Amino acid sequence: MILVTGANGRPGSAVVREFARQGHPVRALVRDPAKVGDLATLPGVQIVHGDMLHPETLQPALAGVRRVLMISGAGPQLLETQCTFIDAVRNAGVEQIVKFSGKDSIDGFDTERFRSTRSHEQVLRYLVASGMPWTVLRPSQFMEVYFEEVPDLVRSGELRLPLGDTTLAPIAIQDIAKIAYQVLTTDGHEYTTYAMTGPEALTMTEAAQYLSEAIGKPIEYRDVTSAEKQREWMQAGYPPARASAFAQLFEERSRLGHSTVDLGTHRRFQVEPTSFLEFARLNAATFRGDSEYTVTPA
Numbered sequence: 001m002i003l004v005t006g007a008n009g010r011p012g013s014a015v016v017r018e019f020a021r022q023g024h025p026v027r028a029l030v031r032d033p034a035k036v037g038d039l040a041t042l043p044g045v046q047i048v049h050g051d052m053l054h055p056e057t058l059q060p061a062l063a064g065v066r067r068v069l070m071i072s073g074a075g076p077q078l079l080e081t082q083c084t085f086i087d088a089v090r091n092a093g094v095e096q097i098v099k100f101s102g103k104d105s106i107d108g109f110d111t112e113r114f115r116s117t118r119s120h121e122q123v124l125r126y127l128v129a130s131g132m133p134w135t136v137l138r139p140s141q142f143m144e145v146y147f148e149e150v151p152d153l154v155r156s157g158e159l160r161l162p163l164g165d166t167t168l169a170p171i172a173i174q175d176i177a178k179i180a181y182q183v184l185t186t187d188g189h190e191y192t193t194y195a196m197t198g199p200e201a202l203t204m205t206e207a208a209q210y211l212s213e214a215i216g217k218p219i220e221y222r223d224v225t226s227a228e229k230q231r232e233w234m235q236a237g238y239p240p241a242r243a244s245a246f247a248q249l250f251e252e253r254s255r256l257g258h259s260t261v262d263l264g265t266h267r268r269f270q271v272e273p274t275s276f277l278e279f280a281r282l283n284a285a286t287f288r289g290d291s292e293y294t295v296t297p298a
């Protein structure tokens with residue numbers, strides 16, 4: 001059996017849906033059963049409840065599992081959550097952990113400078129030291145993070161980010177899910193890191209043009225200051241620590257300026273990369289503010 005954690009979240013739910021689409025059984029670990037929704041109705045999907053921070057809750061999730069895709073949120077508990085979970089997985093006799101990490105597409109990005117990327121590196125060192133066979137998935141920024149800009153797109157027709165002419169190479173979660181599915185269901189991926197980005201390094205002016213084309217309404221990129229954006233994130237309800245971590249991240253991206261596209265992993269697994277325009281068209285209703293975001297449309 002294969003276990004996917006973080007199954008109520010963005011990448012986790014997409015991977016579980018990919019298993020269902022492929023007709024392959026999968027077990028999905030969720031912390032909050034109330035949030036499961038239609039995932040529980042998909043063919044071959046077995047939902048189990050448990051908390052990665054509490055190993056005593058994980059026995060039903062880990063029984064008979066051969067491989068695990070380990071995903072948890074990027075917040076302050078990432079390090080403790082994943083190290084605790086690695087211990088539980090090793091003790092349960094699981095053969096292999098596939099760790100879901102990240103990779104900024106920006107050239108020169110220093111993973112040690114930001115809490116979430118630094119935590120991912122610390123978890124990776126812990127995983128390697130555990131002696132368990134590991135694999136790492138390193139996707140760049142998700143295209144889905146642009147859904148967070150929908151209120152501005154609807155209200156003012158502006159994509160407001162503190163990025164100047166910086167380019168980013170975001171990836172569609174659906175591409176990651178297709179790659180993760182293959183990594184989890186085929187052999188020979190031990191001790192391998194798979195980095196991946198989307199197919200284009202985009203300025204935010206280009207991203208705004210694609211959004212505009214997809215939704216049929218003018219969208220303009222507005223280069224705001226980092227302090228302005230931080231205030232807007234806080235007004236939108238982000239906890240202060242999250243807003244300031246994002247501001248720091250965007251300052252660094254803006255300072256470095258250029259992203260590199262890396263499609264080697266897409267080619268390796270024969271996954272056609274989703275362009276930003278395709279993604280925007282597929283999710284036009286969400287970008288217009290007319291429908292809730294779904295990771296992978298049914």
Ligand SMILES: NC(=O)c1ccc[n+]([C@@H]2O[C@H](COP(=O)([O-])OP(=O)(O)OC[C@H]3O[C@@H](n4cnc5c(N)ncnc54)[C@H](OP(=O)(O)O)[C@@H]3O)[C@@H](O)[C@H]2O)c1
Pocket residue numbers: 005006007008009010011012029030031032035050051052053071072073074081100101102103116139140141142145
């Ligand atoms: N955002 C990006 O652009 C990006 C790019 C590359 C990589 N990443 C990485 O992708 C990962 C997922 O990020 P995300 O923002 O997409 O997260 P997300 O949608 O919030 O998904 C994370 C999931 O992990 C679950 N979880 C957290 N702690 C748990 C615990 N103790 N026990 C069981 N489940 C737990 C959460 O459960 P609940 O639903 O109950 O909270 C949630 O469903 C992060 O590690 C992040 O660093 C993100």
